[in-house]
Amino acid sequence: MAASPYEKYIRRDVRSKTAQEQHPEVPGPVLGLKSDATFGNKNFALSWWPISQPFEMVKDTHAHDFDQFLMFVGGDINNMLDLGGEVELTLGEEGKPLEKFVFTKATMVHVPAGLLHCPLNFKKVNDPRKPILFHDFFFSPEYKRKG
Amino acid sequence: MAQLKTAKYLRTGVTRKSNHPEITAPIPVLNSNEDFGDLGFTMYWESITRPFTHAPEPHKHEFPQYIIYLGGDTNNMLDLGGVVEITLSEDGQTMEKHTITKSTTIYIPPGLYHGPLVYKKVDRPFMFIDIFFARAYERKK
Numbered sequence: 001m002a003a004s005p006y007e008k009y010i011r012r013d014v015r016s017k018t019a020q021e022q023h024p025e026v027p028g029p030v031l032g033l034k035s036d037a038t039f040g041n042k043n044f045a046l047s048w049w050p051i052s053q054p055f056e057m058v059k060d061t062h063a064h065d066f067d068q069f070l071m072f073v074g075g076d077i078n079n080m081l082d083l084g085g086e087v088e089l090t091l092g093e094e095g096k097p098l099e100k101f102v103f104t105k106a107t108m109v110h111v112p113a114g115l116l117h118c119p120l121n122f123k124k125v126n127d128p129r130k131p132i133l134f135h136d137f138f139f140s141p142e143y144k145r146k147g
Numbered sequence: 148m149a150q151l152k153t154a155k156y157l158r159t160g161v162t163r164k165s166n167h168p169e170i171t172a173p174i175p176v177l178n179s180n181e182d183f184g185d186l187g188f189t190m191y192w193e194s195i196t197r198p199f200t201h202a203p204e205p206h207k208h209e210f211p212q213y214i215i216y217l218g219g220d221t222n223n224m225l226d227l228g229g230v231v232e233i234t235l236s237e238d239g240q241t242m243e244k245h246t247i248t249k250s251t252t253i254y255i256p257p258g259l260y261h262g263p264l265v266y267k268k269v270d271r272p273f274m275f276i277d278i279f280f281a282r283a284y285e286r287k288k
Contacts (some may be wrong), residue, residue, distance in 0.1 A: 004243055004245070006237075006245065007245075009184070009235060009253055009254045009255065009259065010187070010245060010251060010252075010253050010254075011248075011251065011252045011253075011254075012218075012224045012249055012251050013157070014250050014251065014252055026209070027222075028221070028223060028224070029223060029224055029225045031217060031224055031225070031250060033213065033215065033252045035213075035254075039254050040211050040213070040254045040256065040282065042211060046218065046278075047261050048224060050221045050222050050224065052222060058276040059185075067177070067184050069177065069184070070243050071177060071190075073175050073192060075160060075221035075222075076221075077172065077192075077194040077219045077221065077272055077273075078172040078174065078196070078272060079173065079194050080174075080175050080192055081160055081162065081173045081175060084156060084173050091153040091156055091157075091284060092153065093152065093153060096152065099151040099152065101151070101153075101154075101157060103157070103159055105159050105160045106159070106160060106161075107157055107158065107159045107160075108157070108158045108159075108161065108175075108177040108183075108200045109156055109157050109158075110156050110157075110179070110183050111156065111182065112156075114154075115156065128222075129222065130221070131221050131222055133221050139186065145226045146192075
C-alpha cells in the first residue's frame with residue numbers, strides 16, 4: 001500500500017536514544033517529541049523519563065536563554081497526582097538566594113529564561129514499578145546552558 | 148513552600164475536570180497563561196481505561212495541536228497496550244483512517260480535520276496527552 005500523505009503528521013518512532021544515553025540511571029525507554037520544521041515548527045523539544053530509582057539527575061545550578069517547563073507526574077497513570085516519590089529542586093533569581101523545593105505531588109515548574117535552577121534530585125521512588133514520570137519541555141531548537 | 152520567593156514558578160496538584168464519563172482518573176494540567184510563562188498552550192494527561200469514542204465528529208481549529216499516545220506501563224511506554232483509530236483529512240471530504248498500535252505522537256496543524264478518534268481496544272490503561280497552542284480551545288465548523 002502506498003504511504004498515506006497524512007503519515008507526515010504521525011510519528012510512530014518516539015524513542016529518544018540521545019536522551020536515554022545521558023542518564024544510565026534510567027533503564028526504561030525515554031521518549032521524545034521534537035517540533036521541528038517537519039513537525040509543526042513550534043521550536044520545542046519534549047521528553048518523557050521514567051525515574052524508577054533515586055538519583056541526582058542534574059547537579060549544577062544553571063540558567064539558559066529559553067523557557068523551559070519541568071513537569072512531574074506519577075507513573076501510576078490512574079493516580080498521576082501522587083508522584084509516588086519525592087523530588088528536590090532548587091530555584092533562584094539572579095542575585096538572590098537559592099531556594100530548595102521538595103514535592104511529592106504532581107508538579108509543574110516554569111523555568112523562564114535566566115532563572116537559575118537545579119540541582120534536580122529524585123530523592124525517593126516508593127515503588128520502582130511505578131516510576132516518577134518526569135517531562136523536560138524546552139522552547140529552543142537545541143539545549144544550551146548559559147555561561 | 149508558599150513563603151519562598153520563587154514559589155510562583157511551581158504549580159502543584161493542579162487538575163482539570165474530565166469531559167468524558169469514560170475518563171475517571173485525575174487529570175493533571177499545565178496552562179501556560181500570563182502567570183506561567185505566557186506561551187499560550189495547555190497540556191493535560193488522561194488515562195484511557197476502556198474502549199470508547201473520544202471525539203465522534205471530524206473537526207478542525209485555528210491553532211496547532213499535538214495528540215500523544217503513550218503506554219501506561221511507564222517503565223515501558225513504547226508498548227501502547229491498545230489500539231487507537233484516528234481519521235485525518237485536509238479537505239473534509241477524503242477521510243483517511245489511521246490505526247495506532249504503538250506509542251505515537253501526532254501533529255494536527257491548523258485547519259486539518261481530525262476525528263473520529265476511537266479507542267478500539269484497551270489491553271491495559273494508556274496515556275492520552277493533549278497539547279494545544281491556544282488561549283482557549285475552540286472548534287471551527
